[in-house]
Amino acid sequence: MLRGAIVGLGNVALEGHLPAWKDRKDFQIAAGVDSSKERISIFKKSVPGAVTFESFDECLVRNGRDRSLLDFVDIATPPHTHFALAKAALSAGLHVLCEKPLVLKPQEIFELDALRKKSGKILMTVHNWKFAPICRKISHLVREGAVGRVKRLDWYVLRSGPSVTTEKENWRLNPEMSGGGILVDHGWHAFYLALEWLQGRPAKVSATLENRQYESLPVEDTAKVSVTLESDGGPRSAEIFLTWASRVRKNSGLLEGTEGRILMEDDKLILDIGPASPQTFAFEAALSAGSHHPDWFNFVIDEFLSEISDASLAGRNFDKARACLELIEKSKASSAKGGAEMACS
Numbered sequence: 001m002l003r004g005a006i007v008g009l010g011n012v013a014l015e016g017h018l019p020a021w022k023d024r025k026d027f028q029i030a031a032g033v034d035s036s037k038e039r040i041s042i043f044k045k046s047v048p049g050a051v052t053f054e055s056f057d058e059c060l061v062r063n064g065r066d067r068s069l070l071d072f073v074d075i076a077t078p079p080h081t082h083f084a085l086a087k088a089a090l091s092a093g094l095h096v097l098c099e100k101p102l103v104l105k106p107q108e109i110f111e112l113d114a115l116r117k118k119s120g121k122i123l124m125t126v127h128n129w130k131f132a133p134i135c136r137k138i139s140h141l142v143r144e145g146a147v148g149r150v151k152r153l154d155w156y157v158l159r160s161g162p163s164v165t166t167e168k169e170n171w172r173l174n175p176e177m178s179g180g181g182i183l184v185d186h187g188w189h190a191f192y193l194a195l196e197w198l199q200g201r202p203a204k205v206s207a208t209l210e211n212r213q214y215e216s217l218p219v220e221d222t223a224k225v226s227v228t229l230e231s232d233g234g235p236r237s238a239e240i241f242l243t244w245a246s247r248v249r250k251n252s253g254l255l256e257g258t259e260g261r262i263l264m265e266d267d268k269l270i271l272d273i274g275p276a277s278p279q280t281f282a283f284e285a286a287l288s289a290g291s292h293h294p295d296w297f298n299f300v301i302d303e304f305l306s307e308i309s310d311a312s313l314a315g316r317n318f319d320k321a322r323a324c325l326e327l328i329e330k331s332k333a334s335s336a337k338g339g340a341e342m343a344c345s
């Protein structure tokens with residue numbers, strides 16, 4: 001059994017991660033860390049046997065004394081804290097599962113890459129949208145070649161505002177803490193889904209970041225991003241539109257392949273191939289419903305365990321996270337230059 005600490009006991013940790021960890025027999029949450037006493041007391045009611053700390057430093061001191069306390073950490077704090085926490089955890093010989101965005105700066109991902117290789121520990125980002133039932137179905141259809149070679153993805157995320165946070169001051173609206181607005185909040189998910197389904201390497205990006213509704217916000221409420229990917233089967237493209245300035249809450253998308261297309265309408269998929277009648281797959285919950293999904297997170301735990309157990313899989317998730325960060329950085333740079341095309345490395 002692997003024993004871990006959750007660092008950051010906010011909304012996603014207690015409503016999305018903890019219920020999934022508690023259902024597992026192969027993992028145990030042995031510690032909880034949060035700078036807020038209130039969040040610690042909510043956590044303690046749910047995991048009475050766990051030890052708690054008001055800082056990760058204190059937790060590491062205890063782990064140094066009691067070597068059997070921890071094998072891993074699950075970081076679910078606001079984005080600006082991820083780098084220092086992941087660095088400290090890897091340096092202490094712990095595996096790391098971290099919420100998205102993994103980090104906010106290229107130099108940080110570079111340092112963590114070196115550290116994860118040196119430590120031999122896993123550094124994985126929570127790419128949970130891959131595991132939403134409707135996204136798993138898309139992945140399955142793509143893998144079995146239902147629409148031939150996938151050439152293009154259109155992806156739309158409509159929200160009526162940013163999500164709330166446990167603290168009164170919403171870190172999502174502070175660029176120093178969040179790294180940006182909806183581009184960082186939802187773009188990270190859109191990018192790893194595009195990489196998964198289009199199976200290519202990002203080559204070029206152009207983007208426009210705007211404030212359509214919340215004009216005084218210091219972060220963008222709307223992002224339009226075009227990504228060109230290179231692959232052995234030729235170029236592929238992703239057109240991504242994300243907004244907090246919508247009246248409706250909805251996710252939709254379209255995957256076009258050489259032999260057909262898959263339409264995603266939040267709670268249904270329509271597979272449209274050649275002259276055959278389109279086939280519809282209905283889902284219990286819309287992709288846009290709720291923000292915390294223990295059922296999706298359970299698959300994230302499986303992925304974490306696979307990377308820990310099988311050396312040949314280690315780093316697969318990290319490579320996608322590195323590409324997500326580059327796409328975010330290049331999107332910001334493109335928007336600052338009026339939507340100019342930026343080359344990827």
Ligand SMILES: NC(=O)c1ccc[n+]([C@@H]2O[C@H](COP(=O)([O-])OP(=O)(O)OC[C@H]3O[C@@H](n4cnc5c(N)ncnc54)[C@H](O)[C@@H]3O)[C@@H](O)[C@H]2O)c1
Pocket residue numbers: 007008009010011012013033034035036039054055056076077078079081099100101126128164165166167185291292
């Ligand atoms: N993958 C997803 O679907 C998804 C969904 C929601 C949030 N997230 C991500 O999860 C992370 C947390 O988001 P949230 O909505 O739960 O935020 P939140 O504000 O609800 O929770 C953050 C918690 O971290 C604590 N905290 C802040 N700094 C700390 C520190 N240095 N040490 C210990 N505790 C600290 C706060 O007290 C708070 O309890 C973010 O990175 C966010 O992007 C991911």
